[in-house]
Amino acid sequence: MTTRRMGLNAVIFGLGSHEAGWRMPESDPLSSTNLEYWIDIARRAEAGGFDALFLGDVLALQQSADLHLSDALDPIVILSALAAVTKRIGLIGTASTSFDHPYHLARRFASLDHISRGRAGWNIVTSSNALEAQNFGLDVMPEHDQRYARAVDVVEATLALWNSWDEDARIVDKQAGRYLDPAKVRTVNHDGPFIRTRGPLNVPRSPQGRPLLAQAGSSEAGRDFAARYADLVFIVQSSLPEAQEFYADMKARAVRLGRSPESLRVFPGIVPIAAATHEAAEARLAQMNRFMIIEHVLAKLSEFLGTDLSSADLDAPLPAHVGSGAPNQSSQSRVAVLVGIARREQLTLRQLLSRLASGRGHLLAVGTGPAIAARMQEWCEVGAADGFNVMAPVMPQDLQSFINLVMPHLNISVGNKP
Amino acid sequence: MTTRRMGLNAVIFGLGSHEAGWRMPESDPLSSTNLEYWIDIARRAEAGGFDALFLGDVLALQQSADLHLSDALDPIVILSALAAVTKRIGLIGTASTSFDHPYHLARRFASLDHISRGRAGWNIVTSSNALEAQNFGLDVMPEHDQRYARAVDVVEATLALWNSWDEDARIVDKQAGRYLDPAKVRTVNHDGPFIRTRGPLNVPRSPQGRPLLAQAGSSEAGRDFAARYADLVFIVQSSLPEAQEFYADMKARAVRLGRSPESLRVFPGIVPIAAATHEAAEARLAQMNRFMIIEHVLAKLSEFLGTDLSSADLDAPLPAHVGSGAPNQSSQSRVAVLVGIARREQLTLRQLLSRLASGRGHLLAVGTGPAIAARMQEWCEVGAADGFNVMAPVMPQDLQSFINLVMPHLNISVGNKP
Numbered sequence: 001m002t003t004r005r006m007g008l009n010a011v012i013f014g015l016g017s018h019e020a021g022w023r024m025p026e027s028d029p030l031s032s033t034n035l036e037y038w039i040d041i042a043r044r045a046e047a048g049g050f051d052a053l054f055l056g057d058v059l060a061l062q063q064s065a066d067l068h069l070s071d072a073l074d075p076i077v078i079l080s081a082l083a084a085v086t087k088r089i090g091l092i093g094t095a096s097t098s099f100d101h102p103y104h105l106a107r108r109f110a111s112l113d114h115i116s117r118g119r120a121g122w123n124i125v126t127s128s129n130a131l132e133a134q135n136f137g138l139d140v141m142p143e144h145d146q147r148y149a150r151a152v153d154v155v156e157a158t159l160a161l162w163n164s165w166d167e168d169a170r171i172v173d174k175q176a177g178r179y180l181d182p183a184k185v186r187t188v189n190h191d192g193p194f195i196r197t198r199g200p201l202n203v204p205r206s207p208q209g210r211p212l213l214a215q216a217g218s219s220e221a222g223r224d225f226a227a228r229y230a231d232l233v234f235i236v237q238s239s240l241p242e243a244q245e246f247y248a249d250m251k252a253r254a255v256r257l258g259r260s261p262e263s264l265r266v267f268p269g270i271v272p273i274a275a276a277t278h279e280a281a282e283a284r285l286a287q288m289n290r291f292m293i294i295e296h297v298l299a300k301l302s303e304f305l306g307t308d309l310s311s312a313d314l315d316a317p318l319p320a321h322v323g324s325g326a327p328n329q330s331s332q333s334r335v336a337v338l339v340g341i342a343r344r345e346q347l348t349l350r351q352l353l354s355r356l357a358s359g360r361g362h363l364l365a366v367g368t369g370p371a372i373a374a375r376m377q378e379w380c381e382v383g384a385a386d387g388f389n390v391m392a393p394v395m396p397q398d399l400q401s402f403i404n405l406v407m408p409h410l411n412i413s414v415g416n417k418p
Numbered sequence: 419m420t421t422r423r424m425g426l427n428a429v430i431f432g433l434g435s436h437e438a439g440w441r442m443p444e445s446d447p448l449s450s451t452n453l454e455y456w457i458d459i460a461r462r463a464e465a466g467g468f469d470a471l472f473l474g475d476v477l478a479l480q481q482s483a484d485l486h487l488s489d490a491l492d493p494i495v496i497l498s499a500l501a502a503v504t505k506r507i508g509l510i511g512t513a514s515t516s517f518d519h520p521y522h523l524a525r526r527f528a529s530l531d532h533i534s535r536g537r538a539g540w541n542i543v544t545s546s547n548a549l550e551a552q553n554f555g556l557d558v559m560p561e562h563d564q565r566y567a568r569a570v571d572v573v574e575a576t577l578a579l580w581n582s583w584d585e586d587a588r589i590v591d592k593q594a595g596r597y598l599d600p601a602k603v604r605t606v607n608h609d610g611p612f613i614r615t616r617g618p619l620n621v622p623r624s625p626q627g628r629p630l631l632a633q634a635g636s637s638e639a640g641r642d643f644a645a646r647y648a649d650l651v652f653i654v655q656s657s658l659p660e661a662q663e664f665y666a667d668m669k670a671r672a673v674r675l676g677r678s679p680e681s682l683r684v685f686p687g688i689v690p691i692a693a694a695t696h697e698a699a700e701a702r703l704a705q706m707n708r709f710m711i712i713e714h715v716l717a718k719l720s721e722f723l724g725t726d727l728s729s730a731d732l733d734a735p736l737p738a739h740v741g742s743g744a745p746n747q748s749s750q751s752r753v754a755v756l757v758g759i760a761r762r763e764q765l766t767l768r769q770l771l772s773r774l775a776s777g778r779g780h781l782l783a784v785g786t787g788p789a790i791a792a793r794m795q796e797w798c799e800v801g802a803a804d805g806f807n808v809m810a811p812v813m814p815q816d817l818q819s820f821i822n823l824v825m826p827h828l829n830i831s832v833g834n835k836p
């Protein structure tokens with residue numbers, strides 16, 4: 001029996017994954033612009049046994065619900081600061097291929113990899129929000145497959161820039177006055193459909209050679225992209241069979257491209273609400289849900305589904321026609337997950353809204369530490385996950401509950417049964 | 419008599435300002451990719467009384483002398499890391515208006531300002547090197563005045579984004595579920611000749627409102643730009659009368675734009691080589707100069723002057739025709755400074771090369787602590803400087819010598835004689 005390790009990322013998107021978590025009595029929403037907030041979380045996660053921090057990112061203030069908390073410091077700034085005060089934990093930051101240039105991307109992540117001594121990761125996103133396009137001078141987002149075409153070009157150029165230095169290029173021959181071996185630093189002359197860059201990068205090859213690459217595409221184009229480039233694939237699944245299917249599909253795609261199945265790891269997101277008793281955990285979730293503002297979540301669901309639900313009956317099931325509309329291009333699979341949850345669990349619209357608010361369709365795990373740990377273990381043993389994005393609903397409280405109550409019950413090494 | 423404070427920035431461009439400093443026995447060129455190197459310098463500078471660190475930046479590996487040390491981590495990554503381990507010192511980073519978008523620039527510097535609690539600064543450059551253009555998909559740099567036209571547009575958009583949040587926009591009314599006051603966060607809808615951006619920024623107004631703005635333009639367009647936007651103007655001057663003239667010109671331009679003369683501060687660069695005796699300081703400079711590789715520095719001088727000097731007599735004065743060629747667009751004033759030094763001090767070409775290698779035309783101050791301090795004091799008293807960019811030739815040694823030997827002799831408050 002070989003063993004592999006269950007991977008665990010601590011995901012931070014603002015103050016936590018629950019839409020209304022900021023209204024909890026213990027939350028301090030102003031703290032998210034203070035470095036102390038981030039250092040506190042990073043240190044808890046590192047001490048608690050997480051492999052990496054993962055910061056999401058969107059290049060716009062999402063004001064659709066205009067009283068909403070979506071401001072966020074630049075992930076590279078936060079992760080660089082955290083590199084200085086942590087020792088071991090990985091630092092994965094999101095950056096968009098649609099609105100940045102490979103020279104900047106390659107340089108920034110290589111720089112982070114240097115200062116962290118090999119702990120940098122890039123969550124590659126193509127962006128999907130029209131507000132992001134408008135912040136960068138466009139009227140609308142480029143079409144979905146165009147974005148992936150650009151993403152391929154950007155990543156290819158970025159990889160070439162990271163490869164423009166050999167590991168031993170810096171010879172530092174003081175005597176002869178030769179700092180570099182010119183044969184080991186090369187121009188790249190990338191000339192693609194979207195991107196041209198000469199190179200070489202002006203940063204020496206970084207400790208990992210290149211940062212870890214993560215991606216969360218779930219469309220056809222997205223899965224192909226991930227199978228080609230990603231070390232880590234983030235997925236949204238609430239149902240075990242569907243997660244197994246996605247998992248198997250990603251491994252198969254990787255194998256078809258000549259990769260080993262282990263070289264691509266699949267991490268579903270999990271929203272853990274752990275407490276000493278099942279009842280206490282349920283009570284905590286109910287408390288958060290009471291703070292949810294129905295109209296805001298309804299607006300978000302309508303946007304995801306491409307269907308205006310503002311006059312739907314909240315205490316009836318999701319209307320039968322929903323899911324057949326022309327959904328927002330890039331949330332097709334999110335739609336499938338949400339509609340699937342609603343139908344499978346026979347939820348009312350109100351219940352579905354709570355589910356969306358508390359974790360956006362990710363696996364919601366409410367209960368005692370041993371129960372949550374057993375569920376995670378199961379997903380890893382039956383081929384649905386190699387690890388998890390742990391999305392605490394309220395920071396730092398639910399992260400700490402996870403560390404205290406769930407972590408001790410995880411066999412971090414998972415038997416890889418033949 | 420009012421008093422003002424002489425400002426002091428510790429400038430870091432790689433391993434120090436001397437071209438050949440990396441060959442000194444004590445230099446460790448590999449350390450520039452280690453965070454420890456940067457933390458060590460930042461702590462010395464902070465403890466030593468500097469106001470700010472200033473990191474230069476070029477978006478290319480300059481391989482004209484292809485064995486040269488010009489690799490450099492991204493300044494924003496380094497400064498963000500340093501924000502976590504320093505308390506008081508300013509953090510000024512260089513970023514180019516020619517190859518970045520205001521949304522990224524505004525966000526990154528606002529984020530740095532937040533995590534440092536109000537210590538961020540942006541050295542605004544337009545870039546000038548063809549290699550930079552080629553790394554970003556262009557064949558050549560846009561023409562000089564076009565670059566400044568874009569710089570104006572980029573800075574206007576960036577300022578608008580910083581102003582898109584009022585200080586008290588985050589009301590955090592948990593009871594009512596209102597995080598923001600929507601009247602205090604505004605779109606900017608900037609629509610300029612080069613840049614469109616909708617806004618608002620997705621980062622709340624930062625502690626300083628906006629970061630400190632620095633700039634080093636010396637052309638007509640550059641001076642106009644600086645007079646309009648800069649809090650700090652960096653200049654290259656070796657001659658006191660010429661520095662006074664530049665100083666007076668910048669203050670006059672600021673006043674013509676309705677600014678107070680104190681709101682724009684002028685910092686010449688100084689390359690200090692301080693030692694216990696004048697002889698020891700001269701010996702240290704001579705040692706560095708012996709490591710200089712004549713052909714590399716000659717190539718750089720030829721590039722600056724727009725004249726091929728590879729077959730010129732090293733022990734004769736600078737040929738008479740030099741300076742009349744068609745120089746590299748953006749180094750016109752650097753040319754004037756260098757040619758001025760050569761003629762005024764009747765230097766041979768070899769001597770001029772040493773001067774270029776040891777500080778690129780900045781004021782070279784070699785001697786005891788009291789002597790260097792007296793010179794700096796004089797420049798501040800006669801209207802040539804409000805402070806200095808201190809460019810230690812070899813890091814951290816010459817920075818520490820400056821701190822130990824020069825700092826104690828500076829009256830940091832300079833009498834502002836009427």
Ligand SMILES: Cc1cc2nc3c(=O)[nH]c(=O)nc-3n(C[C@H](O)[C@H](O)[C@H](O)COP(=O)(O)O)c2cc1C
Pocket residue numbers: 055056057058094124125126127128215216217218219220221222223234235236269329330331332333389
């Ligand atoms: C766990 C997870 C995290 C994500 N983080 C971000 C993010 O930070 N920024 C972003 O623009 N998109 C993010 N996404 C969206 C994905 O990048 C992707 O666009 C989405 O899953 C739709 O897939 P598709 O683009 O292949 O259709 C995330 C998705 C998942 C599942």
Ligand SMILES: Cc1cc2nc3c(=O)[nH]c(=O)nc-3n(C[C@H](O)[C@H](O)[C@H](O)COP(=O)(O)O)c2cc1C
Pocket residue numbers: 473474475476512542543544545546633634635636637638639640641652653654687747748749750751807
């Ligand atoms: C102290 C100092 C620091 C500078 N730092 C940079 C830098 O980091 N990156 C850069 O591209 N240019 C840098 N420059 C160049 C200036 O931004 C500017 O292009 C140059 O002084 C020529 O002025 P002009 O553009 O108005 O002709 C620096 C100049 C000075 C004097």
